[in-house]
Amino acid sequence: MDHADFAGHIYDRPDVTMIAGEGRSTLRHSAVEYDLIQMTGVDTLAALSTGAYVLSESYLYTTEAMQEFLDHLTPDGLLSVVVADLSGGFGFPRHTMRQLSLFLETLEQRGIQDPAQHIAVIASAEGVPQVSMLLKKSAFTREEVQRLQEFAEQMAFTVLALPGVSTDSIHSTYLRTPREERAAFLSKIPLILTPTTDDNPFFFNFYRWRNLGKSHSEIDVGHTLATGQVILALILVFSIALSVLLILVPLFAFQRQGLRTDGRWGFVLFFLAIGLGFIFIEISFIQKFVLFLGYPTYSLTVVLFSLLTYSGIGSFLTARMKRRPEDRFPLLFAGLTTVSVLYVFLLPSFFRAFLGSPFALRVLIASVVLAPLGLVMGMFFPSGIQIVRRTNVAFVPWAWGINGCASVVATVLAVILAMSYGFRFITFLALAIYLVGVLGIRASARGLP
DSSP states (O other): OTTTTTTTSGGGOTTOOOOOSOHHHHHHTOOOOEEEEEEESSSOHHHHHHTTTTTOOOTTSSHHHHHHHHHTEEEEEEEEEEEEOOOGGGOOOHHHHHHHHHHHHHHHHTTOSOGGGGEEEEEOSSSSOEEEEEEESSOOOHHHHHHHHHHHHHHTOEEEEBTTBOOOSHHHHHHHSOHHHHHHHHHTSSSOOSOOBTTBOOTTOOSOGGGTTOOOGGGGTTSOTTHHHHHHHHHHHHHHHHHIIIIIHHHHHHOGGGGGOTTHHHHHHHHHHHHHHHHHHHHHHHHHTHHHHSSHHHHHHHHHHHHHHHHHHHHHHHTTOOSOHHHHHHHHHHHHHHHHHHHHHHHHHHHHHHTTSOHHHHHHHHHHHTHHHHHHHTTHHHHHHHHHHHHOGGGHHHHHHHHHHHHHHHHHHHHHHHHHHOHHHHHHHHHHHHHHHHHHHHHHHTTOO
16 A cells, blocks of 8 residues: 555556466466566566575476566567576576576477567666566567667666567577577586476576585575575485484384395385385376476475375275285386376366366366376375285384385475476476386295285
């Protein structure tokens, strides 16, 4: 209310409709084309500078998001992204440079031969400027370029990039760089500035793991290095250490006889593998459902509840199977592989078909879709326990302990790997890990009665 007069009481106007919702999910529900899509102050500079967003996935900053924004614009519509970013002697403009990579990749995916004609970048006059990044669906006209120049001069703003205007900014240099030379251009900068995707939506992850703790002089001015990644690495170390200390050490002290089991290393490999694999798949699919359900919290709740419920049902059903557990593993692995691969490639189209459905129906659809995956994954652990009990019942506590350790560590490890390689990679890695575990337990189960 303090700024209502300044803003022209825009929220009180009869032609203004307020909608509370996640931006991209809300846009997907709309069949309207807009003259302007504006993103201003979505993220705070304080959080950006301290690395607080490094571990946060943002589906507003991906090439798929940019494509959706352009799809919802009129032929001459404009996407405007305003972000506070460092520049000049204050630091390196990492956020706007990565956003520029997104703009370029988006336009080139649409077959536009000269993307620089569709992009303008203008910064305000403060020490930490507000940078307006404009992406136009059609090329900027000569008149529009002139108006932007006159506006920048009037406001004492800095033109960082403008069609047909030569500047010495890194933004303009990057725009003028031929497509085949851009990878080499970015490789000279010790930051990750490549365009992000829905499969790897860590827009604010600028540091490579091998560079953790390193300072890059002017590149790091105004930033607290890779704070989020350093913390994540420490969490991984602590999770491994505490899992060993609180789970494996007591087992070694009080259940040492379990280690005398014949074929124990195959059993260790199996329960370690399914602990890692289950969490890897779980986390990768939590991400896949974020856009469909609208919010990360909804996705986390629905996916966790569904997978754990169906896994429990699958575990219960294994007691009724007549096939020997070592003989059912090839079928279980084939089923898990088939379901996971189908989900990876078909879920995006499936989600688009039902995206306009009411929220309650989308929750129900998500839960039903996850049923085959949860049922199959829930059958691995009890099948392994059945084999272990036939071999040496004293190894059962070790099976639980090893699986528990793997699950704890996998929660952190999955995020680390996804930040580098994407969530699709995590899914296929999980399948490979499951395969190693199945081969291990089948080798240990040979010759058992």
